[in-house]
Amino acid sequence: xxxxxxxxxxxxxxxxxxxxxxxxxxxxxxxxxxxxxxxxxxxxxxxxxxxxxxxxxxxxxxxxxxxxxxxxxxxxxxxxxxxxxxxxxxxxxxxxxxxxxxxxxxxxxxxxxxxxxxxxxxxxxxxxxxxxxxxxxxxxxxxxxxxxxxxxxxxxxxxxxxxxxxxxxxxxxxxxxxxxxxxxxxxxxxxxxxxxxxxxxxxxxxxxxxxxxxxxxxxxxxxxxxxxxxxxxxxxxxxxxxxxxxxxxxxxxxxxxxxxxxxxxxxxxxxxxxxxxxxxxxxxxxxxxxxxxxxxxxxxxxxxxxxxxxxxxxxxxxx
Amino acid sequence: xxxxxxxxxxxxxxxxxxxxxxxxxxxxxxxxxxxxxxxxxxxxxxxxxxxxxxxxxxxxxxxxxxxxxxxxxxxxxxxxxxxxxxxxxxxxxxxxxxxxxxxxxxxxxxxxxxxxxxxxxxxxxxxxxxxxxxxxxxxxxxxxxxxxxxxxxxxxxxxxxxxxxxxxxxxxxxxxxxxxxxxxxxxxxxxxxxxxxxxxxxxxxxxxxxxxxxxxxxxxxxxxxxxxxxxxxxxxxxxxxxxxxxxxxxxxxxxxxxxxxxxxxxxxxxxxxxxxxxxxxxxxxxxxxxxxxxxxxxxxxxxxxxxxxxxxxxxxxxx
Numbered sequence: 001x002x003x004x005x006x007x008x009x010x011x012x013x014x015x016x017x018x019x020x021x022x023x024x025x026x027x028x029x030x031x032x033x034x035x036x037x038x039x040x041x042x043x044x045x046x047x048x049x050x051x052x053x054x055x056x057x058x059x060x061x062x063x064x065x066x067x068x069x070x071x072x073x074x075x076x077x078x079x080x081x082x083x084x085x086x087x088x089x090x091x092x093x094x095x096x097x098x099x100x101x102x103x104x105x106x107x108x109x110x111x112x113x114x115x116x117x118x119x120x121x122x123x124x125x126x127x128x129x130x131x132x133x134x135x136x137x138x139x140x141x142x143x144x145x146x147x148x149x150x151x152x153x154x155x156x157x158x159x160x161x162x163x164x165x166x167x168x169x170x171x172x173x174x175x176x177x178x179x180x181x182x183x184x185x186x187x188x189x190x191x192x193x194x195x196x197x198x199x200x201x202x203x204x205x206x207x208x209x210x211x212x213x214x215x216x217x218x219x220x221x222x223x224x225x226x227x228x229x230x231x232x233x234x235x236x237x238x239x240x241x242x243x244x245x246x247x248x249x250x251x252x253x254x255x256x257x258x259x260x261x262x263x264x265x266x267x268x269x270x271x272x273x274x275x276x277x278x279x280x281x282x283x284x285x286x287x288x289x290x291x292x293x294x295x296x297x298x299x300x301x302x303x304x305x306x307x308x309x310x311x312x313x314x315x316x317x318x319x
Numbered sequence: 320x321x322x323x324x325x326x327x328x329x330x331x332x333x334x335x336x337x338x339x340x341x342x343x344x345x346x347x348x349x350x351x352x353x354x355x356x357x358x359x360x361x362x363x364x365x366x367x368x369x370x371x372x373x374x375x376x377x378x379x380x381x382x383x384x385x386x387x388x389x390x391x392x393x394x395x396x397x398x399x400x401x402x403x404x405x406x407x408x409x410x411x412x413x414x415x416x417x418x419x420x421x422x423x424x425x426x427x428x429x430x431x432x433x434x435x436x437x438x439x440x441x442x443x444x445x446x447x448x449x450x451x452x453x454x455x456x457x458x459x460x461x462x463x464x465x466x467x468x469x470x471x472x473x474x475x476x477x478x479x480x481x482x483x484x485x486x487x488x489x490x491x492x493x494x495x496x497x498x499x500x501x502x503x504x505x506x507x508x509x510x511x512x513x514x515x516x517x518x519x520x521x522x523x524x525x526x527x528x529x530x531x532x533x534x535x536x537x538x539x540x541x542x543x544x545x546x547x548x549x550x551x552x553x554x555x556x557x558x559x560x561x562x563x564x565x566x567x568x569x570x571x572x573x574x575x576x577x578x579x580x581x582x583x584x585x586x587x588x589x590x591x592x593x594x595x596x597x598x599x600x601x602x603x604x605x606x607x608x609x610x611x612x613x614x615x616x617x618x619x620x621x622x623x624x625x626x627x628x629x630x631x632x633x634x635x636x637x638x
Contacts, residue, residue, distance in 0.1 A: 077590075101540070126539045130604070145539055185533050188523050190540025196515055197541070199581055201600040203574045204507050214504050216606050220445050220464055221420070221509025222516070224607050225544050231604035234597035241585045241593055252582050255522045256575065262518055263571050266560045271396075274560055278553035281520040284535065285449070285550035291535050 003169040008033045010064045012082055013073035014047045015233070016128060017099045019137025021071060022052040024170045027139045037063035038134075046134045061089040069166070072098035072110070077239035080109030092117040095159045099125055101186055101236075103150045103179035105243035111152065119159035122150045124182065125172060126190075130231040143171030150179040187247035191240055192255060195248070197229035198237070322488040327352045329383045331401055332392035333366045333375075334552070335447060336418045338456025340390060341371040343489045346458045356382035357453075365453045380408040388414050388485070391429070395419035396558035399428030411436040414478045418444055420505055420555075422469045422498035424562035430471065438478035441469045441498065443505070444491060449550040462490035469498040506566035510559055511574060514567070516548035517556070 009031040011018045018036070025031045036053030037060040038044050044056040057063040064070045064086045072079050079098055090096065096118055100106045103122050114120040127145040129136065147167040151160050164174045177185070204215045204223065215223065241248055265273040328350040330337045337355070344350045355372030356379040357363050363375040376382040383389050383405045391398050398417055409415065415437055419425045422441050433439040446464040448455065466486040470479050483493045496504070523534045523542065534542065560567055584592040 126537050128540070146537060148537075181528075185529050185537055186540060188526060188529055189534055189537045189542040192522075193519060193541035193545055195581060196519060196545075196578075198597050198600045199578045200512060200515060200574065201603050202596055203511075203570070203577050205599065205603060206573070206577075207507060209500075210504050210507055212603070212606075215508055216603065216610050218445050218465060218467075218504055218508040219607050219610075221447070221505060222512035222548050223508040225548060226512055226515075227600075227604040227607050229541055229544060230597075230600040232597075232601075234594050234601060237597050238590050238593040242588055242590055245585055245588075248585060249582065251522070252578070252585075254525070255519065256578070258522045258525075259515075259518045259571070259575065262514060263568065266564055266567060266571075269561055269564075271557050271561055274557040275553050277521055278517050278549075278551075278556050280524065281517045281546075281549040282551075282553060284520050284524060284531070285546040287531075287535050291538075 003028070003030060003165055005029055006031045006068045006166075008035060008067045009069045009071065010034075010067035011036045011053060011071050011073055012060050012063060012086070013071075014038050014043055014052055014134045015073060015236075016132050016136045016141075017125065018071065018073035019047070019050070019052050019134045020127075020139065020141040021073070021099075021137075021170075022047075023137050023139035024142060026051075028169050030166060030169055031069070035063045035065075035067060043134050050134060052134060052137070060085045064089050064091075064094075066091055068094055069163075070094060070096045072096070072100070075233075075236045075239040076100035076102045076106055076243050079106050080113070083110040083113035087113040087115065090115060090118045093119075095119045095121055095163060097121050097123045097149075097163055099123060101190060101240045102243040103148075103182045107150070107152065107179055119156060120152065121155065121159055121163050122152075122179065123163065123167070124148045124150070124186070125167070125170075127172075128232070130228050132233040132236070140171070142167070145172050146175055147172040148175050148177050148182055150177050150182050183244050184247045187244055187251050191244055191248050192251050194229055194232065194237060195241065195252075196255075197226040200226050201230040322347070322349060322484055324348055325350045325387045325485075327354060327386045327388075329353075329386035329389045330355045330372060330392055331379050331382060331390060331405070333357050333362055333371055333453045334392060334555075335451050335455045335460075336444065337390065337392035338366070338369070338371050338453045339446075339458065339460040340392065340418075340456075340489075341366075342456050342458035343461060345370075347488050349485060349488055350388075354382045354384075354386060362453050369453060371453060371456070379404045383408050383410075383413075385410055386413060388482075389416070391415070391417035391419070394552075394555045394558040395421045395425055395562050398425045399432070402429040402432035406432040406434065409434060409437045412438075414438045414440055414482060416440050416442045416468075416482055418442060420509060420559045421562045422467075422501045426469070426471065426498055438475060439471065440474065440479055440482050441471075442482065442486070443467045443469070443501065444486070444489075445509075446491075447551070449547050451552040451555070459490070461486070464491050465494055466491040467494050467496050467501055469496050469501050502563050503566045506563055506570050510563055510567050511570050513548055513551065513556060514560065514571075515574075516545040519545050520549040 014036050034053045036047050036056045047053050048056050060082055072082055074082055098106055107122055125142050125147040127141050167174050333355050353372045355366050355375045366372050366375050379401055391401055393401055417425055426441055444461050444466040446460050486493050
């Protein structure tokens with residue numbers, strides 16, 4: 001199926017997601033012109049050097065002028081202010097979307113600024129790496145990944161279908177979801193793991209008896225898997241936690257309860273409880289591989305060293 | 320430097336570590352003969368089929384007969400019983416070592432059974448994958464990894480030097496450490512991360528509002544990094560926690576305190592505290608890459624998909 005390209009796409013924010021969108025739009029010819037905006041002069045210069053946009057604008061409003069598709073690729077806490085800034089410059093009939101990890105708060109902040117003749121279709125590509133900035137993007141970031149759209153009640157079908165086709169052209173599969181449900185799902189699949197990763201690295205850094213040098217040197221035992229997540233952009237994550245407070249706090253309560261039960265089993269030597277918990281956890285991994293969301297290549301966060309096992313990569317499908 | 324091979328090596332246990340030791344000993348010609356023991360008839364048959372040992376024995380005592388080097392590759396909780404079983408069959412002058420993730424408890428359980436004319440040198444290769452069993456081993460598992468030896472006070476130097484040379488011939492770098500200190504270091508670099516991974520998967524499995532199908536489908540946001548660790552052998556890990564109780568409980572107390580502080584910052588909207596914590600955590604990742612303990616390849620647990628960035632693999636060195 002051939003995708004009819006957008007005449008002009010505006011990228012508000014040229015970080016990992018914005019720059020990756022540029023790369024895949026160039027490769028798949030999804031946009032005839034790309035305009036970009038970044039608050040940082042350095043990022044604007046670098047984006048032009050890298051050819052990420054045909055024009056870079058100091059003002060977000062200038063960037064969205066005449067754009068048929070506008071991507072908000074800024075931390076979720078900044079979406080409201082950006083929407084306000086571009087509100088009067090949006091082209092009638094344009095589609096505005098975003099890529100944030102939280103949907104209800106973005107809808108709350110952005111919707112009031114979207115004119116009646118513009119279509120707002122919130123979105124979230126479940127894809128990323130631990131890197132950020134205009135140099136971190138690559139065209140295949142969205143391949144074999146899910147993108148969740150959370151359209152508002154009563155939205156037109158046509159812009160949703162057009163944005164769905166866009167993400168499919170980027171290599172993603174698209175799901176439609178209620179925004180509150182999205183925020184609950186992501187709180188467990190992404191936000192809590194991220195918080196735990198930040199926390200364990202903090203705990204390690206504060207130890208008196210074990211040096212940071214030792215923590216780093218012997219990190220192959222599992223710790224380094226957490227540090228990879230903990231290397232992600234702090235501003236982006238601060239905004240996620242401030243804007244998905246309720247779901248994250250509810251989940252933290254459950255996590256801490258479960259951890260206390262394990263702690264008690266360790267203290268009292270209840271090997272049966274430990275074995276049963278660990279054995280049960282093992283099963284879910286197998287299902288993630290079966291669902292094509294990871295490979296079965298053996299790894300403890302080792303990177304690509306010395307492993308000659310066959311790597312299976314599948315398209316995402318229903319688990 | 321040419322390594323003078325051992326005449327006979329006995330592998331007690333043919334799981335991930337035992338079978339990997341066999342592969343690397345074959346490849347590097349570190350042993351003229353390999354004898355093996357497993358309690359499971361199925362594993363004994365499979366080990367012979369795979370050529371992991373020249374002979375497989377139903378009795379551990381039979382396997383160690385005439386062996387110059389004996390590897391205990393069983394869960395740490397089983398080391399004491401194995402040591403008792405082989406005690407009378409050990410060859411005078413032989414070296415007995417182990418590969419367990421806990422050292423003080425293994426020394427407590429094994430030492431009493433080692434005859435005065437046999438050298439016990441406890442060891443721990445910091446290497447692994449999430450797989451287990453005789454089919455999971457591969458020769459390069461120990462390459463570019465650290466192996467920690469925790470010799471007992473007053474041990475002869477010669478067997479320590481010989482075992483050091485053995486691990487170097489497997490591709491590892493060797494460190495000497497006090498057993499209690501080893502257990503504290505590993506509690507943060509390996510045992511706590513592992514417990515947290517098991518716990519978060521358990522928390523996810525118990526949710527009512529988010530289905531397991533959704534957790535699996537959208538796991539690319541960070542969750543799947545944890546499931547990889549959580550797929551590890553439950554028996555091995557049960558024994559680690561039962562045998563490194565004090566260090567793990569101390570660390571869990573700190574971890575929970577730190578997590579409560581983050582939780583409070585989320586509840587009260589303290590973005591500054593969140594940013595500072597996340598920003599600080601980011602730095603440690605950079606140092607792990609610099610120390611050669613992981614690659615800088617961008618990854619969110621994505622496996623080998625669509626990444627053309629250069630992969631740096633360095634020999635381990637002092638961070």
